[in-house]
Each structure stands twice: as structure tokens, then as C-alpha cells.
Amino acid sequence: MADDYLVRIGKLIRDARQHRGWTQTQLAEALGTSQSAVNRIERGNQNISLEMIARIGEALDSEIVSLGYSGPMHLRVVGGRRLSGSIDVKTSKNACVALLCGSLLNKGRTVLRRVARIEEVYRLLEVLNSIGVRTRWINEGTDLEIVPPAELDLDAMDAAAARRTRSIIMFLGPLLHRMDRFRLPYAGGCDLGTRTIEPHMIALRRFGLDITATEGIYHAEVSRTAPDRPIVLTERGDTVTENALLAAARNDGVTVIRNASSNYMVQDLCFFLEALGVKVEGIGTTTLTVHGMADIDVDVDYSPSEDPVEAMSLLAAAVVTESELTIRRVPVEFLEIELAVLEEMGLDHDRTAEYAADNGRTRLIDLTVRPSKLEAPIDKIHPMPFPGLNIDNVPFFAAIAAAAQGKTLIHDWVYDNRAIYLTDLNRLGGRLQLLDPHRVLVEGPTRWRAAEMMCPPALRPAVVVLLAMMAAEGTSVLRNVYVINRGYEDLAERLNSVGAQIEIFRDI
Numbered sequence: 295m296a297d298d299y300l301v302r303i304g305k306l307i308r309d310a311r312q313h314r315g316w317t318q319t320q321l322a323e324a325l326g327t328s329q330s331a332v333n334r335i336e337r338g339n340q341n342i343s344l345e346m347i348a349r350i351g352e353a354l355d356s357e358i359v360s361l362g363y364s365g366p367m368h369l370r371v372v373g374g375r376r377l378s379g380s381i382d383v384k385t386s387k388n389a390c391v392a393l394l395c396g397s398l399l400n401k402g403r404t405v406l407r408r409v410a411r412i413e414e415v416y417r418l419l420e421v422l423n424s425i426g427v428r429t430r431w432i433n434e435g436t437d438l439e440i441v442p443p444a445e446l447d448l449d450a451m452d453a454a455a456a457r458r459t460r461s462i463i464m465f466l467g468p469l470l471h472r473m474d475r476f477r478l479p480y481a482g483g484c485d486l487g488t489r490t491i492e493p494h495m496i497a498l499r500r501f502g503l504d505i506t507a508t509e510g511i512y513h514a515e516v517s518r519t520a521p522d523r524p525i526v527l528t529e530r531g532d533t534v535t536e537n538a539l540l541a542a543a544r545n546d547g548v549t550v551i552r553n554a555s556s557n558y559m560v561q562d563l564c565f566f567l568e569a570l571g572v573k574v575e576g577i578g579t580t581t582l583t584v585h586g587m588a589d590i591d592v593d594v595d596y597s598p599s600e601d602p603v604e605a606m607s608l609l610a611a612a613v614v615t616e617s618e619l620t621i622r623r624v625p626v627e628f629l630e631i632e633l634a635v636l637e638e639m640g641l642d643h644d645r646t647a648e649y650a651a652d653n654g655r656t657r658l659i660d661l662t663v664r665p666s667k668l669e670a671p672i673d674k675i676h677p678m679p680f681p682g683l684n685i686d687n688v689p690f691f692a693a694i695a696a697a698a699q700g701k702t703l704i705h706d707w708v709y710d711n712r713a714i715y716l717t718d719l720n721r722l723g724g725r726l727q728l729l730d731p732h733r734v735l736v737e738g739p740t741r742w743r744a745a746e747m748m749c750p751p752a753l754r755p756a757v758v759v760l761l762a763m764m765a766a767e768g769t770s771v772l773r774n775v776y777v778i779n780r781g782y783e784d785l786a787e788r789l790n791s792v793g794a795q796i797e798i799f800r801d802i
């Protein structure tokens with residue numbers, strides 16, 4: 295055991311030394327010891343004191359010497375490298391979390407294919423497991439099998455896991471059919487300002503759900519009723535629409551949902567509901583008509599589609615690093631506006647013919663992006679519910695605008711503070727001026743410079759910072775990247791596979 299521990303520490307030290315480009319002799323000199331002592335330490339053959347570990351960390355200018363894997367994860371990025379080759383887009387966080395919640399509708403076995411192995415999914419799995427749902431990764435860890443118990447034990451819920459994800463809110467739709475009274479912790483997620491659950495309640499009250507909120511807990515009471523006229527959503531939100539769909543799926547009758555989002559995750563959920571036997575008319579439009587079933591008990595096998603926001607992230611990675619990169623499995627329907635804007639800005643790219651995703655419905659392309667001379671767009675960049683420019687893609691335009699000649703106005707009207715986080719790019723040499731909490735003026739082109747900084751507490755701005763670090767010559771450090779791991783599977787490793795140099799390290 296102790297030997298094992300020494301070998302692990304030795305390996306970490308060797309990795310840190312090699313990352314610094316030092317020989318064992320150079321490290322020995324810095325420590326005032328011999329090369330043979332360093333050699334013994336690196337092979338785990340030498341007892342090593344905490345003081346020595348700290349000195350090595352200092353000498354290597356690295357906190358790579360970490361014990362265990364429980365501390366926060368950080369990234370060390372050697373920037374200025376071109377990317378090349380091709381990279382596949384994974385399935386989306388936002389569809390996967392909706393489908394995990396959707397599995398609660400089904401008494402049978404649900405298999406979801408190629409589910410992204412991301413923290414947001416892990417949190418929901420922890421919640422599902424804690425209430426008695428059996429889940430396991432099958433087919434060498436690529437697919438997920440979900441088998442619900444006859445009765446859910448909501449009192450046993452892992453509240454800490456639940457509070458770390460906003461998606462827990464989508465338990466409301468399925469649960470209101472399973473119990474008359476239950477409690478759920480408040481939803482978490484990115485720190486993006488106030489996001490109330492009122493739009494969800496406007497839809498779910500129509501099914502007889504009533505909620506009072508006290509001390510971080512939603513207390514739900516259900517007097518099951520069927521909506522007697524169309525449900526009109528007051529906001530065309532994604533999870534709101536999904537919650538209404540989930541409630542409608544087990545409402546024995548026809549439910550009409552108006553002002554529905556037709557965004558990618560909503561479409562994936564509709565396709566999944568159809569696989570469960572629930573007929574949904576109007577998929578891809580803002581009026582959904584759901585023919586629900588009182589009881590759903592089928593073994594279902596569904597393949598969620600690829601993530602348009604990950605596709606946009608990879609595209610932005612290519613642009614800021616001035617690389618030629620092929621991004622495979624891009625759900626083009628959900629990136630059309632972004633591509634049209636980028637085309638206007640001068641992006642040189644090729645698209646293959648469309649092919650079907652594994653769900654048989656979503657249209658994919660492979661996209662090759664080449665280094666381009668970009669000009670700032672004439673009009674502002676602003677999001678709209680689908681088919682507008684995707685709300686989560688707006689931050690990537692900040693990085694792209696920073697690469698373009700001229701000034702670009704970015705207007706993120708949706709979130710209270712997401713635009714503010716984009717000004718973190720200034721620490722890397724960006725020229726972003728915050729005009730008000732929702733509008734940022736980005737001036738390009740940018741000569742990025744390396745820096746060490748904390749991850750902003752919001753997923754997409756955090757990835758944008760990482761991309762700028764990849765473009766900046768020198769070594770940058772991005773601390774505490776949990777928020778990135780919420781939505782991207784092995785992002786560092788995958789970017790490394792196309793030429794990036796990003797190293798993961800953790801605190802002691």
C-alpha cells in the first residue's frame with residue numbers, strides 16, 4: 295500500500311518534470327540533491343517527506359504533486375499550438391439529462407446509447423440511485439441501462455447531488471404521476487442569475503401540481519387533473535417544455551402545449567417519448583400535441599443525438615487556434631444560424647452531405663473549418679429560442695469575435711450575468727468592454743497571452759476561457775474546472791488528440 299503510494303507520487307513528479315522539459319539532473323540541482331535520488335523518488339523507491347513534495351512542487355512551478363483524486367481538477371494549457379485532424383461530437387448534456395428524467399415515466403428497462411460521461415449526468419445518476427433506480431453502464435461503459443424500482447424512495451434522495459444540478463427540476467413532470475405528495479431540493483446548475491421555476495409551475499399546475507417552497511425544499515402536492523385546454527407556456531424555455539411534455543406523456547388523453555421550445559433537447563425527448571409509445575405531433579414546431587398513456591411499461595432503447603453546443607465549442611476551438619479541423623457528427627439543423635453568421639464573417643469551411651444520427655431523425659454533417667481572415671459581423675450577435683442562434687452558443691462568439699477584425703456587439707439578453715463572465719477574457723489579452731450586464735463589445739483581432747485564473751462559474755464562459763488559453767502562447771492555468779466537466783466528456787484529452795497540450799492536475 296505504502297509502496298503503491300510512493301510509486302504514484304513518483305510518477306506524478308516524473309510527469310511534472312517532463313512537462314517542464316527538465317532532466318532528472320536539472321531537478322536534482324534545483325533541489326540540492328543527486329540525480330540518483332531523483333531517480334529513486336520517481337520510481338517510488340525512496341521515502342519522501344511532505345516537505346520534499348512541497349519543494350519539488352515549488353521547483354517545478356507546479357502543483358502537479360497531488361495525493362488522490364478528490365481535490366478540484368485544474369488544467370494546465372500550453373497554448374499557441376495548431377489543432378489538426380478530426381474530432382467527433384458527443385451526445386448532448388441537455389438531452390441526456392432530460393432523458394434520464396424521462397426514464398422515470400417508464401416501468402420497463404430504458405437503455406440510452408452513447409450517453410455523455412459528464413458530471414451533470416453523474417449527479418443525476420447519483421440522485422436516481424439514491425431513490426432506488428438501478429443504473430449501470432453497459433457495452434464497455436458506452437451505454438446506460440436504467441431500471442426503476444416498483445416504488446421510489448424519495449426520502450432517501452441524495453440531496454447534495456440533487457442541489458448541484460438544475461435538471462432535477464425535470465423530476466416534477468414524471469413524479470406527479472407517481473405520488474400524491476413529495477419533496478425535492480431546489481435546483482442548482484450554472485450560476486447564471488435568477489432562474490425561477492414559475493414558468494414550470496404555470497405548465498404543471500394544469501396537471502394538478504401545487505408547490506410550496508421552504509428552506510431549500512419544494513413541497514409538492516398533487517391532485518391529479520388533466521388540462522382541459524391547451525397549455526400556453528409563458529416562456530419558450532427548454533426544460534419548461536420538457537417538463538410539460540413529461541407530465542403530458544402519462545396524462546391519459548391529449549395535451550396540447552403552445553409556445554413550446556423546439557430546440558434540440560426537446561426534439562430528442564419527443565423522439566424518446568415516441569419510442570415509449572407516446573404519440574407526439576408537431577415535433578420541431580411550437581405547438582406540440584401529446585397523446586399520453588396512463589401506464590408506460592416497455593423496454594426501450596434510444597440513442598440521443600449529438601450536442602450542437604459541443605459542435606460550436608469545437609468549431610470555436612479551431613477558429614481561435616487558427617487551425618484546420620474536421621468536426622464530425624455535427625447536428626447541422628441546430629447550428630445553421632451560427633454557420634450563416636460565421637460565413638458572413640468570412641469563415642472558410644466545408645460541409646459533407648447530411649446523414650442521419652443514430653436516433654434516425656437528427657441530421658448530421660461533418661464540418662471542416664480552415665484558418666480564415668474573419669471580419670466582425672455588421673449586426674449584433676444575439677440569441678433567440680430555436681430556430682434562433684442558440685442561447686448557449688453566444689459565449690463562443692465572444693472568442694470568435696476576438697479573433698475577427700473589428701468590433702462585435704454581443705447581446706446576451708437571456709442570462710443576468712453570463713456576459714459579465716466573458717470579460718474574464720481580458721485577463722488573457724482580450725479587449726472586451728462591458729456596456730451593461732447584458733452587452734459586451736469585443737474588439738479584435740486579439741493577441742492572446744497566457745495567464746493563471748479561476749474558472750468562471752458558468753459552463754460556456756469557462757470553455758471560452760479555455761479556448762483562449764489554447765490560443766495564447768505560453769502556459770496558462772485554469773483552476774477548478776468542475777463546471778466544464780458538467781457538460782463536456784474528457785474535453786482536455788479529446789482536444790489533446792487533435793493537437794492541443796492540456797494537462798490535468800489536482801490539489802493535494
Ligand SMILES: CC(=O)N[C@H]1[C@@H](OP(=O)(O)OP(=O)(O)OC[C@H]2O[C@@H](n3ccc(=O)[nH]c3=O)[C@H](O)[C@@H]2O)O[C@H](CO)[C@@H](O)[C@@H]1O
Pocket residue numbers: 387388389391460461488489528529530531532533534559679685686708709
Ligand atoms: C438542462 C438544459 O436543457 N439547460 C438549458 C435550458 O435551461 P433552462 O430550460 O433551465 O433555461 P430557462 O428556460 O430557465 O431559460 C433560461 C433563461 O431564459 C429566459 N427565457 C427563456 C425563454 C424565453 O422565451 N424567454 C426567457 O426570458 C428564462 O427566464 C431564463 O432566465 O435552456 C437554456 C436556454 O436555451 C440553456 O441555456 C440551458 O443549457
Ligand SMILES: C=C(OP(=O)(O)O)C(=O)O
Pocket residue numbers: 460461482483484486686753754781
Ligand atoms: C446553462 C447551461 O446549463 P444548465 O442549464 O445545466 O445550467 C448550459 O448548458 O450552458
